[in-house]
Amino acid sequence: MASGMRGRVQVIEFESAVLRGNAAGDPHVRRIPVWTPPSYDAERERRYPVVYVLTGFTGRGRMLLNDNAWSPSLDDRLDGLVASGRCGEMIVVMPDCMTRFGGSQYLNSAATGRYADHLVDELVPWIDEHFRTRPGRDARGVAGKSSGGFGAITLGMKRSDVFGAVACHSGDMYFEFCYGPDLPKACSVLQESGGARAFLEKFEAKPQKGKDDFLALNMLAMAACYSPDPREELGTAFPVSLATSEFRDDVWARWLEHDPLRLLGAHADALRSLRLLYLDCGTKDEFHLHHGARRFARELAKLGITHHYEEFDDGHMNVPYRYDTSLPMLARALGA
Amino acid sequence: MASGMRGRVQVIEFESAVLRGNAAGDPHVRRIPVWTPPSYDAERERRYPVVYVLTGFTGRGRMLLNDNAWSPSLDDRLDGLVASGRCGEMIVVMPDCMTRFGGSQYLNSAATGRYADHLVDELVPWIDEHFRTRPGRDARGVAGKSSGGFGAITLGMKRSDVFGAVACHSGDMYFEFCYGPDLPKACSVLQESGGARAFLEKFEAKPQKGKDDFLALNMLAMAACYSPDPREELGTAFPVSLATSEFRDDVWARWLEHDPLRLLGAHADALRSLRLLYLDCGTKDEFHLHHGARRFARELAKLGITHHYEEFDDGHMNVPYRYDTSLPMLARALGA
Amino acid sequence: MASGMRGRVQVIEFESAVLRGNAAGDPHVRRIPVWTPPSYDAERERRYPVVYVLTGFTGRGRMLLNDNAWSPSLDDRLDGLVASGRCGEMIVVMPDCMTRFGGSQYLNSAATGRYADHLVDELVPWIDEHFRTRPGRDARGVAGKSSGGFGAITLGMKRSDVFGAVACHSGDMYFEFCYGPDLPKACSVLQESGGARAFLEKFEAKPQKGKDDFLALNMLAMAACYSPDPREELGTAFPVSLATSEFRDDVWARWLEHDPLRLLGAHADALRSLRLLYLDCGTKDEFHLHHGARRFARELAKLGITHHYEEFDDGHMNVPYRYDTSLPMLARALGA
Amino acid sequence: MASGMRGRVQVIEFESAVLRGNAAGDPHVRRIPVWTPPSYDAERERRYPVVYVLTGFTGRGRMLLNDNAWSPSLDDRLDGLVASGRCGEMIVVMPDCMTRFGGSQYLNSAATGRYADHLVDELVPWIDEHFRTRPGRDARGVAGKSSGGFGAITLGMKRSDVFGAVACHSGDMYFEFCYGPDLPKACSVLQESGGARAFLEKFEAKPQKGKDDFLALNMLAMAACYSPDPREELGTAFPVSLATSEFRDDVWARWLEHDPLRLLGAHADALRSLRLLYLDCGTKDEFHLHHGARRFARELAKLGITHHYEEFDDGHMNVPYRYDTSLPMLARALGA
Numbered sequence A, B, C, D: 001m002a003s004g005m006r007g008r009v010q011v012i013e014f015e016s017a018v019l020r021g022n023a024a025g026d027p028h029v030r031r032i033p034v035w036t037p038p039s040y041d042a043e044r045e046r047r048y049p050v051v052y053v054l055t056g057f058t059g060r061g062r063m064l065l066n067d068n069a070w071s072p073s074l075d076d077r078l079d080g081l082v083a084s085g086r087c088g089e090m091i092v093v094m095p096d097c098m099t100r101f102g103g104s105q106y107l108n109s110a111a112t113g114r115y116a117d118h119l120v121d122e123l124v125p126w127i128d129e130h131f132r133t134r135p136g137r138d139a140r141g142v143a144g145k146s147s148g149g150f151g152a153i154t155l156g157m158k159r160s161d162v163f164g165a166v167a168c169h170s171g172d173m174y175f176e177f178c179y180g181p182d183l184p185k186a187c188s189v190l191q192e193s194g195g196a197r198a199f200l201e202k203f204e205a206k207p208q209k210g211k212d213d214f215l216a217l218n219m220l221a222m223a224a225c226y227s228p229d230p231r232e233e234l235g236t237a238f239p240v241s242l243a244t245s246e247f248r249d250d251v252w253a254r255w256l257e258h259d260p261l262r263l264l265g266a267h268a269d270a271l272r273s274l275r276l277l278y279l280d281c282g283t284k285d286e287f288h289l290h291h292g293a294r295r296f297a298r299e300l301a302k303l304g305i306t307h308h309y310e311e312f313d314d315g316h317m318n319v320p321y322r323y324d325t326s327l328p329m330l331a332r333a334l335g336a
Helices: A061-065 A074-083 A115-130 A147-158 A180-193 A196-205 A211-226 A249-256 A265-272 A289-302 A320-333 B061-065 B074-083 B115-130 B147-158 B180-193 B196-205 B211-226 B249-256 B265-272 B289-302 B320-333 C061-065 C074-083 C115-130 C147-158 C180-193 C196-205 C211-226 C249-256 C265-273 C289-302 C320-333 D061-065 D074-083 D115-130 D147-158 D180-193 D196-205 D211-226 D249-256 D265-272 D289-302 D320-333
Strands: A008-015 A029-036 A050-054 A091-093 A140-145 A165-169 A276-282 A308-312 B008-015 B029-036 B050-054 B091-093 B140-145 B165-169 B276-282 B308-312 C008-015 C029-036 C050-054 C091-093 C140-145 C165-169 C276-282 C308-312 D008-015 D029-036 D050-054 D091-093 D140-145 D165-169 D276-282 D308-312
Touching: A029 A061, A029 A074, A050 A115, A050 A147, A050 A320, A061 A074, A074 A320, A091 A115, A115 A147, A140 A147, A140 A320, A147 A165, A147 A265, A165 A320, A180 A196, A180 A211, A180 B180, A180 B289, A196 A211, A211 A249, A276 A289, A276 A320, A289 A308, A289 B180, A308 A320, B029 B061, B029 B074, B050 B115, B050 B147, B050 B320, B061 B074, B074 B320, B091 B115, B115 B147, B140 B147, B140 B320, B147 B165, B147 B265, B165 B320, B180 B196, B180 B211, B196 B211, B211 B249, B276 B289, B276 B320, B289 B308, B308 B320, C029 C061, C029 C074, C050 C115, C050 C147, C050 C320, C061 C074, C074 C320, C091 C115, C115 C147, C140 C147, C140 C320, C147 C165, C147 C265, C165 C320, C180 C196, C180 C211, C180 D180, C180 D289, C196 C211, C211 C249, C276 C289, C276 C320, C289 C308, C289 D180, C308 C320, D029 D061, D029 D074, D050 D115, D050 D147, D050 D320, D061 D074, D074 D320, D091 D115, D115 D147, D140 D147, D140 D320, D147 D165, D147 D265, D165 D320, D180 D196, D180 D211, D196 D211, D211 D249, D276 D289, D276 D320, D289 D308, D308 D320
Parallel strands: A050 A091, A050 A140, A140 A165, A165 A276, A276 A308, B050 B091, B050 B140, B140 B165, B165 B276, B276 B308, C050 C091, C050 C140, C140 C165, C165 C276, C276 C308, D050 D091, D050 D140, D140 D165, D165 D276, D276 D308
Antiparallel strands: A008 A029, A029 A091, B008 B029, B029 B091, C008 C029, C029 C091, D008 D029, D029 D091
16 A cells, blocks of 8 residues: 555653552553554644554553554554545554553552543543544544453443443453453462462563463452552452452452443443444353353343444454454544 | 282172162163272171272263273272282272263252262162171271262261261362352353253264363253252253353352352361361362362361361372372271 | 173283293283173084274273273173174174383384284184184284274284284374374473483373373384384384484384385285275374375275275274274174 | 663665565565664764564564563663663664565575565665665674574575674474474365465465464475475475375475575584574474574584574573573674
8 A cells, every 4th residue: 555545653652640650660651652544644634533442451552553464453454444445534542551460451440550540531631632633522432352342341331421432342341250260270370479479570570471370460460450459468459368268259349340241230321322332252252251242232232222242253362353343333433 | 919919899780779760861770899808708707897989070980990001990009009008908889970961979969869868878788788898987988089079078077977987089169169160161162052951962972072061061060969950951050041141149059058168167076076087189270179178178177177188289180099098098097 | 781681801811921021021911801792601602703902002901991981891882782783793802912111012022022922823822712713814803093003904914814804993104194293392301301211210100191291102112112222221212312313214214114004015915805904094183194094095995905994073082982883894894 | 761762663665676576476565674773863973783683484574573561572672782781782674574475484485585685685785775884794693583593594604795693593493303293284284275275365364363274384384485396386395295195205305405404514614704603492492493403503513613502491482582692692793
């Protein structure tokens, strides 16, 4: 394609006031890629809808630009979609809400930082100020996969004043199914490491991390996001006691408060207000997320909330091709 | 070893009145191996203690005799232990409590059959009548691994009038840890098969069964044993709704009533009365059973109940070598 | 089935003169199961054809009797086949040609012992003397799976004077495909163990053996069978130098001399003389044996040698169900 | 780190005359990242050594910039190394020699294109012309991992007039060990796909590719690079006949001509002339490359060729941390 038809990526070095001094000791300066569409530099008065794309666990915005021979980076994908006429022009922002734990779930937490505030109260206004966005929730969407899908659907429920369209790919939900099965193994790994802090330090020191390492990190991160507790190691209460291996029902109850499936009822009106509510999942999701997605979609149907639900015959990994479906829908819904 | 020093295996064809017409349609005639020790045929007046060895899931007594080049069959193992002087002479019975579901957990269930009754009320008296046992609970023990370990510890709690010594190798307990993680996947498999009955029929028809098949069979079998319900398919209530994927707390509560960890408190006196209470587990048990074993052992210690607890640096499979530890202890405890 | 319709298993304690003092130090007394058909005990003058069933690597005859809830032991399988009328009555012998290395490939080797001689010159005459066989090659067959399939086809080529019918299930052939890929890994394991002898001693001492252990054992056993060399450790030349990791073409050439694919041409007349030549393989054989089986079958066709070749849509493991096909064919071919 | 201390990445759109109209139909315009060190923009007269970093199979230069939370991208890594004072300043070029087959091995091939020529005759002069390099082989190095390590060591042997220093991480060598074991499986996959071309087309059409897909692609790519043949499908002779599964010794012989182990003898002087010859490997390399690396190092020692050989206690994947060792050594050797 002629390079004139390509959009452009700028990587913003964003200095966050909200994240400064965060509990996990993570940097408050973040590199945030912003993709502006092909016409952006030439049509100097034109304004565009904007979509925030949230990465999954262990990811940050720049990762969406990673090169892969058979799966285009997000900027290449956008170039292709726009050039083909399938997708209207919009601005795409790729936030960095990574933490030492591997992620923030795009929530505020005393154990990690105020990532929801960073995103909504700090980054959105800054983008609106520095890029020619069409401001307002009706021209602003949020999308993501896995933990990013969780972030997108959660923001769609809690902050539909800010985001008017949502695409949730294989998003974390039905926590009993998607997290429950990994807790016993995570408990073993953390115990064998000598506790949560010792685990994290060993993890960081290893040049190569194994499968069980990431499983345990994932559970620890969810604890940091869903059940922070300043009285405990790393400011985090784990839903299984590392001393006795006993389930801690009170901690687990705090996790469940964040389960999109359980939030749905109280936020039906917010979801109803969205210009697009897109959900999907693979039918062989290794984290069993298709069960949650189906329950969520069924509940939406019961409540008469318009949505678009799709299933794909694959698993949880390597699914960015699904953005070919959701991004054009978002563009349309946001008036691109 | 000279063949005169070997014990002898007889395989009894046992016609069970208790199992006749059982709900699962399994045979009521069972082949039950009985090992008599080397001196049995020569010393015609001598009486012996007796140990019942219960197999794990998918097993039945004969399987304990299976040949393996590097792991002796139970009869060969007993021959070796006795010949070496490490283990006193006793009779060893290998019951067959197998069902169409892959096992019975040695419980009575309306979905499978009355396997506890078969074992305790029918087989034990028959053995005492037809073999020169030393009758009475003080000369009668029960041992097993995995589901067989569950059976042994459960019988030790509920029927200490019948069994006076217990060896539980990697027994099922702490159900949230050992079964909970497999329920979502089992739910997927059963749903994809078109329900519990369709799954079971497909399973039986396959010349080769896969890993997920056995995972689903295991969960279905536990449901048949712990939560039978005549109103449901196969007479079995599954703890996840196959229609909606929702957890069924009431069904799960019925499972938990069988968790040895939860039974312990009410049966402390029974456990205290045992001449031997042996438990072990691998520290890398793939079903996370070491967490349950540790909790159980800790609870015993708190209650001041004498027991022998051991951990091995391995997993759940290929651990019959541990009978080299438990069988001599049982023999000693039972006065062999 | 009524027990009167069942055959009977006797386990012979066979004292082998041929194996006494064998190089590997394995026992010369072997337990060899012999199955006699239902009518055997009643019809005292009747004589029967006989089939020798050879087990795969790590197996010995008794293993064919192992109990499995969903795959009948060989005696139960024979009972069922005969009772259903699908299979004529014959005697089935289950030799034990196991060695410390995990197998003998049913060959004579200075590193293991004279297992071909034991089988052909010693066991066959003894069986003919002690059981009411119909002696002579036209009433004597040999069958086996994997290494046992290799044994069967090899005996069919080299000793068609003794065996007049052959069934080879997934037999070792096309050594470049079935062994070649495992040599580098085996080399690593043997080197890391400190050599072949040290490996074997560590292997034997481990209560639990891993996947790589068996891979290395398999390659070491093939070396002991195909390229014995009294000047080398364990009397065995390995086709890769453990000192330098270099391929040893001369040793590998000795292996290839045993490849059924390469033996075929010189033994075409022997194969042509068989009353049955049955071969099969799974299309997903993990050892790539379907490539060898297809080449073998194609070569037979080219030479105009009558044979029965079948493929199954599965892999290398858990395929005893295929005896339901081959045993009736053998019975028919041998006049049962 | 202050952004003034960071180097800068420019992604060149390089229009290649050499690759135009290449046989595989791959683009002749490539995006090639070039990293210039921190002082580059300020010190306008200063010239720098240059290192070409070659990616492994399925990679291209941009992939070296991929973001990963726990493993710095190559530019971030270089920033860190230079800032810490461990590594002198140099220019780093990240060529794109990717093909439809997944790679070119940095060779000229009639089936893919003239990638060696592109690199040496076209890209090197262009870089020297457009960047302030210190031209000449004594200030020019080449490094890479896996297929990139193969490229580096091969260029060090054949084009030591162009590259005066080499770092080969886990480079392809000892082809019998690193490729041999995958040929049978690749043969199966290609046959099941209906041939090489059909395989490649199916591969490209799949949104998600499996493990066996990549195994087969790898072998097919090596055939395209090592044994092109215009008479065969995709211009590529495969070392196993897809029609008969027979090994093709003549094709395999052409592969071996490219094995660095076999090239070593004839290029000893070239290797001796290098200012740095660095090799490493993991001791658990899944492609068995440690055997080749050790043989190569041993041969160098025999020939008295100075080199630096290192082993790491890990496998083939996730090893970019080793650039922390090799890049400073290259910088020093090249006078940075």
